[in-house]
Amino acid sequence: MKYLFYAVAALVLFASPAASAPIAGLFGELWDQNNTFERRFIGEVEAFVNDPANTPDATFRSTEVNYPRGMVAQNPIVVPFDDFLGDDSDSLSVVSGPTFEPGNDFIMRLSGFITLDAGLHTFAARVDDGMLLKIDGQEIFRLRVDGSDVTSYSNLIMTTVALDGGRMPIELIYFDNAAANFGVRVDVDGKPIGGDMISTGRTSVVPLPASAWLLITGLLGLASFRRSRVS
Template sequence: MNVSFLRNFLCSGALLSSAAFAPVASANIYITEWMYNGTGETGEYIEFTNTGTSAIDFTGWSFDDDSRNAGTVSLSAFGLVNPGESVILTEADAASFRSVWNLSASVDVIGNNTTNLGRADEINLYDAGGNLVDRLTYGDSTIPGSIRAQNISGNPLNLSVLGANNALGWIFASVGDAYGSYVDLNNVDVGNPGSFAPVPLPAAAWLLLSGVAGLAGIRRRRA
C-alpha cells in the first residue's frame, strides 16, 4: 500500500472517526464496492473485503438481493479469504471479468451470477449459519441523493460507512481516485474491483508504520 496515500487518508478528520483503527474482529467482512449495471463483459459486480486480522472461510456463506433469503447464491467457492483480500461476485463470466478489468488469477471471482441487482435493490451477505453479515440497501430513485452505480462503481465515502447500510455514504469511482479506480479495457466502465485500498492495518502494523513515519520526521528535522 502506498504510505503517502495511507497517511493522507488517515489524517482527514472528515473521513475517519477515531474508532476506525480500534482492534477489529476477525470476521469483519464488508461490502466495499458495487456496480449494479455494467456493459458487456464487465457486467454488474459486488466486492466483499476481509478487513479483519484473520482469514475467513467462506464455505457455506451466501448472497441474496432484496428477497433476503440466506443460501440463495453460494459463495463457498471463495474458500479462505485472507486479511485485506477482496473477492468479486459478478454476473459476467469469471475469466472475461478478469480480462476486461486486467485482474490477475489471484483475485477470486465467482461469475455467472443470475440473482441480478436492480437500480433500487439490496445486497445481503450471509455467513454459514445464515446470519446477516452485511447489508446495503441502495437506489437513487428511492433514496434521494444517493448514487446510481451504472457503468461507474460505488465506493464508501469513508470507513465508517462500512456495515452501516447507509446508501448516502457511497460515492462514484473516478479515474485515479484514492481507491485506484480506472477505466476497463473496453473503455466504458469505471471501477476498482479486486482490491480495497484503505483496508485498516492491524494495530501492530499501524504502530510500526507510525514509528517509521516518526523516525523519518526526526531525520528530516536533524538534516
C-alpha cells in the first residue's frame, strides 16, 4: 500500500502543475459585414459586438496588435483575412460560411489580459476607421465617436494614462467602414502590444510527460510485486 500511495502522489505531483497552460496572445473575433455596414461610429459597433445575438464569423489568436496590411491605395478593397492577419492567420477558424474574404466593412474584437507595471504608460495608435481600447475597465482610446474625429492610419494618436498594474483585462474593438485604407496598430511604451505581456485568459491541456507515466507504472508494479510476495 505504501508504494501505491507513492504512485498516486507522483501522479498528482506531475499532473497538477501541467494539466493546463495559459494561451499566449489575445482572443480575436471577426465579423464580416459584406459591404452592408450600417454602423459608422464606435458606439454603434460596441453595441453590436456586445449583443449575444451577433456571433462572430471567425475567431483567431492575436499575437500582436499590429495589422497595417490593409494600407493599399485602391478602392474598393477585397483583402482576405489571411493576408490582413499575417502570421496570425494560422490560427484563423471560420465559424460561419464556407469562405471568409471580407471587403472593407468588418469588425474585429481582441480580448484577454495584459500585464504591465503600475504607473504611467504611453499608448500610441494608428487606426482607420475606428477603435475602442479598454484596459482594466479604463478607456484608453475611443476613436470615431461621431464623425468629427475622423481617423487615418497615417496619423499617430498618443495618450498617457496611469494604471494600477499587474495582470489586467484588455479589450480592443476595431472597425472599418467603406474606406480606401484600413488597419490598426497599438503600442505601449514604444512597442506593439503583444508578446509576453498578453494572454487570452484561456488554457490548453498539456499531456502528462511520458517519463511521468513510466514512473507511475513502475511504482504500481512494485506495489503489485510486494503484495504478491506478502500473499
